[in-house]
Amino acid sequence: MQIHTPIISETDVVRPTQVVIDLGRLTSNFHAIKQYAGSSLIMPVLKANAYGHGLIPTARLMETLGADYLGVAVLEEGLLLRQAGITMPILILGGILGNQIPHFLKNNLTLTASSIDKLAQIEKAASQLSIRAKVHLKIDTGMERIGVHYYNAEAFLLEASRHKNIDIEGIFSHFANADAADLSYAQMQLQRFKDVLGIYEKKGLKLPLIRHIANSGAILQMPESHFDMVRPGILLYGIYPTKEVRKTIDVQPALTWKSRVVYFKVVKAGHPVGYGSTWQSNHNIRTVTVPVGYGDGFFRSMTGRAEVLISGKRYPVIGRIAMDQVIVNIETDSAYNDDEVVLMGMQQGEIITCEDLADWAGTIPYEILTNINTRVPRIYQ
Ligand SMILES: Cc1ncc(COP(=O)(O)O)c(C=O)c1O
Missing domain, CATH: 2.40.37.10 (Lyase, Ornithine Decarboxylase; Chain A, domain 1)
Structure with a gap:
């Protein structure tokens, strides 16, 4: 398989302290996760310099391997990927501010909308620039971080469906404890997420294409949470999220x-x-x-x-x-x-x-x- 040229070749490097990334290991970890996730799409999570593995080379490899989406935390990481010529879909998972929205739109980056107010800001910028916004809705099922509380989700979903310049491509949530031995809290979060998804049918709304909630812990331990897409971070790099997590997929450190x-x-x-x-x-x-x-x-x-x-x-x-x-x-x-x-x-x-x-x-x-x-x-x- 053709892998893109590394950003630094070994002959250019004079510093003896180095990080060596085994692309074969990253490849086999990706395939192992993909096989386990069945028909779900794969969004490798590449935030924080791809967990230290290098943002651009890791993204290029993931693109070559057929990943479906890339996930990063902040706008600048998405922009770096676009500047490097990565054309695949990229979701910025973190919170956004109004002045960032035009940069998302101009660079075809998918936005996380985490409130009714953020939706309105996205709609306004999208209509001003005449660029349709691609959005994933963020539901808080038990992290108390960004996202609309599961118990307030109905108004959020209804509001999202009304905007003329926004395409709601996805809806997602995030687990607090899916890497624990005791999965009772994660099971409760999963049920809350399912209840929110139930609102679509109840209200006759169009269900977003991509429903996702599974991080590494949930990929390993909760196959019932894989939905349409999984978001592996640490597991892709060959490391298990906790000592107690069930190692249902064999991965190796890269x-x-x-x-x-x-x-x-x-x-x-x-x-x-x-x-x-x-x-x-x-x-x-x-x-x-x-x-x-x-x-x-x-x-x-x-x-x-x-x-x-x-x-x-x-x-x-x-x-x-x-x-x-x-x-x-x-x-x-x-x-x-x-x-x-x-x-x-x-x-x-x-x-x-x-x-x-x-x-x-x-x-x-x-x-x-x-x-x-x-x-x-x-x-x-
Ligand atoms: C929203 C979101 N999804 C997925 C991940 C990947 O998590 P993990 O590295 O545990 O797989 C993260 C990282 O914390 C995240 O914030």
């Missing part, structure tokens, strides 16, 4: 984060290491310095817990994680300048997972992935 040794030294017993002089050894040790830090998204909060892989073995990061560099204790082992250091991913059969980093940082895999800074070059293989 992202490896690695660097290289840039310095070796022996640190004497009692000589403190790093900012704040918070760590020292009671015996002589060998250390290496690796050019990655919290300025790259290697969170400072992992200090005292983080490990890295060198020659297939785990070694602890010692001293405080700095903005651009970390120090690794290799005790009595040997490592040399230019040796590969894996921060996240596999090396010689040993693995550091995204979940490991999340545990060390006291966060979730989503935050680890989306915080790998853009100064870290992405390599596509």
Whole structure:
């Protein structure tokens, strides 16, 4: 299969700290989700730089693989995709402000309408520009975030059907707990969504073509929620949304984060290491310095817990994680300048997972992935 040219070729990259994206893994994850979702359309969610995997290359791959829609969070992400020549349908999932609407219309971006007032603003801009607006209605079934409450949806649906310059292509909601072991709250949300959809028949309104609510958790655990389209985010990238979620689809992580040794030294017993002089050894040790830090998204909060892989073995990061560099204790082992250091991913059969980093940082895999800074070059293989 022909994959688009990467934005950065390996030969152009001089920084040893890199994120390597396995396009084959992204491809097989996409196919696994597609097969499980049956006849439902697929909207890969590419917000926050495609969860750190690179917005444009990931979008190009998804286009090649036959994704039906792309989902992003904010207008600028949609504009970047259009500027890169992506022509497929794009839904901006987040809230909108009036002054943004003309940009949606001029760039054929699908709007999320989350109130009667937003609908009126979209109608006004669409009529002024003589461009029909493509809209998905957002129903709040239990997140208390954007969207019209399920119990107020009737007036919203009726109002939406009256606008002359708006095509209501879709209607959607979002789960708060579909990745939990206990699905009772998610089942309640699903029932509320179904009740809202029932209004169409009750009022004799035309049902929108695309009904959607399933994120990764719901794709995995609630096939009854797949409707006309599913919206996989983290699962597409090969990571499960929680530890407890049922892994009904087999996916593999697509992202490896690695660097290289840039310095070796022996640190004497009692000589403190790093900012704040918070760590020292009671015996002589060998250390290496690796050019990655919290300025790259290697969170400072992992200090005292983080490990890295060198020659297939785990070694602890010692001293405080700095903005651009970390120090690794290799005790009595040997490592040399230019040796590969894996921060996240596999090396010689040993693995550091995204979940490991999340545990060390006291966060979730989503935050680890989306915080790998853009100064870290992405390599596509
Ligand atoms: C509206 C919406 N749909 C789908 C997703 C994808 O979620 P996940 O990464 O859990 O699949 C998100 C991300 O939070 C979202 O905000």
